[in-house]
Amino acid sequence: GRGKRNPVSIRWWIASAYLQGYRDFSRLDYTGGTVSLTYMDESGLLKFKFEEIVSKYVTQLGRLLALDLSPTVERMGISLDGMRKASVAQVVLDSAFPQDKVKKLALLLHPIILMYGTAGLALWVDSPDSMGIEVIPPWEILPIPIDVSGPHDVRGIIRARYVPVDWIKGLIITPGEKSKEYKNIDHVSMPTGNMPIDADAIGEGLMSMTSGGGGFFVKATTDDERTMAGRAGKKKDETHQDLTQLIEIWTETSDGYLAEYAVYAGMTKYVELYRHNHSESKYHMPIRIARDVITSGFWGRSYVDQLISLNREVEIAMSSMFQAVSDFDIYGFQLWPTSLGVPPEAERGQDGLKRIRYEPDYTVPDTKPENIFPTKMTAPHVDIVRVGLEMMDRIANQPTEMMSGSAPGRVDSSKGLGFLYEMSTIPLSSTAKNIADAVSGVYRAMLGIIRDQWTDRKVVSLTNLDDSLAGVILDAEAGTMSLSHNSIPHPDEVSLTIASEVPVSKEQQKYELKEALREGRITLEEFSFNVRKQGLDLPVGMEIEWQNYRRAMLNNILLFGDGETPGQAIGSPSDLHRVHLKVLDCFMARPEFYAASAGVREAFIKERGERLALLGNYLDQLEYPEDIAKMESEQYGSAEGVSDIF
Structure with a gap:
């Protein structure tokens, strides 16, 4: 397969x-996959190094980092049950994979995608409270079958890497430390931190030894002592460690679920340490492949690989140009005819010019001094460099003007800038969609394993305060959700993706909000709320209104409960009831509100009436006290007039 x-x-x-x-x-060896590298060029020198490719790489990395890889769960259908499942899944994934892990994942994933064109993402689970997503370099991955025409033909993934033998013994799913299976595993003893010689030869040392993560671990036992078996025991020599290859195999069912997971170890002869059939459990594949440019075959083309040849040609051309400047300074001189009658003393000025006196042909008219330039300092040389740079810009698919902070023409409206930004992200859409598909696939696997491993006693903290989470039962004082009242859905029962599948421009969002405020489509209060929700860097004030807005969102979640039994809202006479009423009315206008039980709807109507009363207003069907008193006074006066007549 490695061939x-x-x-x-x-x-x-x-x-x-x-x-x-x-x-x-x-010495490119395409059979063995090795190459010899040196810093010098073919001549053994390096007169000039042009790093435009690094600039393009950093810019593209910045564009990819604008993707928000946070998990986003949407309901399937408009039923109350679908709303409840989506809300619970969102809270669970936000807790299991918080924002710090999301940002770290992006920093690890995107450079590998750009440099190599292919990266693996694998779910690892050490315990119910310890799980994450590992980024796998492409040289550790092989497809099943080995020779495929495209990603659609892949039916499984193989991962091979060097790990310490003691680490394998400490895994939950492998046999205990004293098992006889380990006697059949061949290994090599190396100084701590070093790789085997054959591994160093592959890719000139780019192979790495990893002892973290570990793929998809099935909860096969509850014996915690066994987990630590490989780490405890007698004190060993820490200057050397035994290394071997760990081979993990995931196979896929015809409908895309995990069929079987197996673990092997060994250098030349592989020993099976674990195998489990998951075909009946409907687990999603815990390993996914993200690609930059999808072509034929399993591996994708990398962004950097497409720019190397042009960068090399431009580097050679620019090196020649700079050498020409140096040559001009050294060899450039002026031919001065003696027929001009200028004495040699006058020609030796302090201007630094080199002059050569020569005897001209007197039959040639208009004899004058002539400048002699190096042959490489010509317009075609400059033009070819310019053409090379323009070609790099085209291949890089980066909007050069916008990346430098300017815009084409005189575009200064948010609509125009938004259109230009959207057009500039079209070449990036394919890569972004591939990354989104891979990351969301691992999120599905994570939700599935959480569903099995998290017990009813598990308490999950709420990290996002928004009434889109309505349908979960919360502990208002602790800000947590107990799984005893909120069952985790199966990944197939919700729609799962990432927060943004295309780069998001913060400046573009600012332009749009400012234009909406200027045109009167939103109020100043709504402007300040949206600035905070979108994480924009603008001084907006209205802190009291914002905190009341957040508590109003929380009250909607608490009052809605599970949609069947109403909860209890938290209020105070000092609240900004105007803000609470606006949030309340928006929620009551949603279709999900009418899918709730009659008791929940009545609780919302009652809450709205109490807020109106505290604000000094009343429901439409109720009369104001002043009007009632006036009507009673008029009726009393009319009654007295009638009595006087009689």
């Missing part, structure tokens, strides 16, 4: 080394 991967791996090593400053790639 099929080795020709592709040559491009990985060159892309990574080129960004690090290597310029000579010799």
Whole structure:
């Protein structure tokens, strides 16, 4: 299988080394997947190094980092049950994979995607409270079957890596430390931190030893002592460690679920340590593959790989130009005819020019001094460099003007800038969609394993205060959700994706909000709320109104409960009832409100009436006290007039 991967791996090593400053790639072995690298060029020198490719790489990395990889759950259908399942799944995933892990995932994933074109994402679970997503480099991955025409033909994934033998013994799913299985595993003893010699030769040391994560661990036992078996015991020599290959295999069912997971270990002869059939459990595949540019075959083309050849040509051309400038300074001189009658003493000025006196042909008219330039300092040389840079811009698919902070023409409206920004992200859409599909796929696997491992005693903290989470039963004082009252749905019962599948421009959001405020489509209060919700850096004030807005959102969640039994809202006479009423009315206008029970709807109507009363207003069907008193006074006066007549 590695023989099929080795020709592709040559491009990985060159892309990574080129960004690090290597310029000579010799002895390319496409069979073994190795390449020799040096910092010098073919002549053994490096007169000039042009790093435009690094600038393009950093810019593209910044654009990808604008993607929000946070999990986003949407309901399937408009039923109350669908709303409840989506809300519970959102709270659970936000708790299991918080924002700090999301940002770390982006920083690890995007550079690998850009440099190598392919990256793996694997769910690892050590315990119900310890899980995450590991980014896997492409040289650890092989497809099943090995030779595929495209990603659609893949029916499984193989991952091979070097790990310490003691770490394998400490895993929950592997046999205990004293098992006889480990005697059959061949290994190599290496100084701590070093790799085996054959591994170092592959990719010139780019192979890495990992002892974190570990793929999809099934809860096979509750014996915690077994987990620590590989870490306890007699004190060993820490200057050396035994290394071996860990082979993990995931196979996929015809409908896209995990069929089987197996673990092998060994250098030349592989010993099976674990195997489990999951075909009846409907677990989603815990390992996903993200690609940059999808072509034929399993691995994608990388962004950096497409720019190397042009950067190399421009580098050579610019090196020649700069050498020409140096040559001009050294060899450039002026031919001065003696027929001008200027004495040599006058020609030796302090201007730094080099002059050569020559005897001209007197039959040639208009004899004058002539400048002699180096042959490389010509307009075509400059033009070819300019053409090369323009071609790099086209291949990079980056809006050069917008990336430098300007806009084409005189575009200064939010609509115009929004259109330009959207057009500029179209070339990035394919990569962004591939990343979104891979990350959301791992989120589905995470939700499925959480559903099995988290017990009813688990309490989840609420990290996002928004009434879109209506349908969960919360503890208002602790701000938590207990799974005893909120069952976790199956991943197939909700729609799961990431927060943004295209880069989001914060400045564009600012322009749109300011324009909406200027045109009167939103109020100043709504403007300040949206600035805070979108995380924009603008001084907006209205802190009291914002905190009342947040508590109004919380009250909607508390009052709605599970949609069957109403909860209890929290209020105070000092609240800004105007803000609470607006949030309340918006929620009561939603279709989900009418899917709730009659008791829940009545509780909302009662809450609205109490807020109106505290504000000094009353429901439409009720008369104001002043009007009632006036009517009673008029009726009393009329009654007295009638009595006087009689």
